[in-house]
């Protein structure tokens with residue numbers, strides 16, 4: 065057995081906080097001819113690592129700081145039920161190891177690790193898994209087994225059938241060069257879908273994302289199409305637009321429903337003729353970028369109001385898809401919670417808490433107007449205040465238990481950091497309007513400032529973590545901070 069060569073096309077993960085054990089197990093497996101091994105000393109890194117590569121087998125220590133092996137096993141089982149897991153345990157924890165087998169571990173090996181016993185367990189696991197059938201392990205459930213390119217969707221956590229059908233549709237339309245229009249409420253994952261479309265299109269160029277909300281026509285044209293020298297005062301040199309960066313790739317236009325009418329004409333020309341004019345130039349240029357547009361607004365409603373062009377809707381919507389809101393895919397809630405809890409704990413250097421079932425049930429009744437972004441913000445906020453023990457409802461501001469948040473008990477995170485607009489038109493949330501109209505609400509600006517300050521305080525000034533709590537990019541947070549500083553300096 066010791067010299068048999070195992071060429072593994074998926075790695076074996078060894079997860080243990082003790083470097084000596086990592087080294088010993090790694091050496092033992094390598095000596096036995098297993099060549100593809102990844103050692104992980106911080107259990108919280110496992111999920112992140114799994115987003116990059118799905119292991120064929122995991123050897124998991126039971127007693128680790130931050131997140132114990134049993135909890136990690138529960139998380140892995142939900143998302144990747146087919147990956148065999150072998151538990152490493154000290155003699156005093158054998159009961160827990162046996163318990164782990166009840167929740168899906170395949171075997172356990174008692175420390176100090178006896179080489180023969182370990183190799184027998186590993187050989188048995190490798191024999192049992194069908195390595196040829198690897199596609200089945202790459203995504204959360206068997207639902208995804210028929211997806212041809214599961215890797216392109218690996219960043220999207222879901223086990224929802226509607227999402228699964230959307231993935232199939234995307235596989236079918238990705239190679240086309242026609243535009244795609246992605247509908248869905250704010251925070252539902254439209255940009256992630258844009259990434260999948262781009263990846264599957266196999267276009268050699270880049271994916272370039274532009275949020276067109278609030279851009280006046282000049283800024284829109286300059287951002288997208290660039291300018292030539294002398295186009296306006298101060299334009300001394302030429303500047304290429306983002307469309308040039310997206311050459312041979314994909315241009316993702318977010319918040320397309322907010323595009324100014326004058327800019328809509330230019331976009332229409334780009335889509336129809338594949339031509340554009342840089343600002344100040346009268347020489348047209350060609351673009352082969354594929355356009356994917358996204359919106360949380362009802363474009364036909366906007367067309368009726370005279371603020372969106374009918375011909376542009378038709379042109380954009382060669383392929384359309386609508387992402388379901390989180391409250392309509394509650395099967396995804398525990399998976400997303402686990403993922404965000406691990407991520408947040410990792411970034412904020414906190415232990416990963418247990419997530420009681422009753423808490424998930426409680427969350428299932430929450431409307432999540434800001435969808436997955438809102439959930440993520442809630443989790444980051446909860447983890448930043450978490451100390452010890454299982455997670456409790458009062459850690460989640462949005463659930464309305466704490467109620468001391470500046471938004472009261474309803475829509476934490478969705479309106480202030482979403483698209484600049486709460487859900488509207490045909491995407492109206494199921495939850496009715498706030499009945500307590502007597503409450504004096506802060507302005508969005510005040511609320512935004514307060515949240516940014518709170519997040520910075522909670523994370524000790526760590527912009528990346530604060531951006532995570534707020535559910536915005538670090539770049540967006542940095543911009544907001546600069547603006548706040550300028551305002552402060554003015555006052």
Ligand SMILES: Nc1ncnc2c1ncn2[C@@H]1O[C@H](COP(=O)(O)OP(=O)(O)OP(=O)(O)O)[C@@H](O)[C@H]1O
Pocket residue numbers: 219220221222248249250251252253254255256257318319358359360400436437440482483535
């Ligand atoms: N299925 C998912 N799995 C993991 N993370 C997700 C999922 N869906 C959304 N997210 C996360 O939620 C946040 C919002 O996602 P995204 O920006 O794609 O939403 P959106 O619909 O484009 O939002 P908006 O309408 O405000 O532009 C991001 O942090 C994203 O990574």
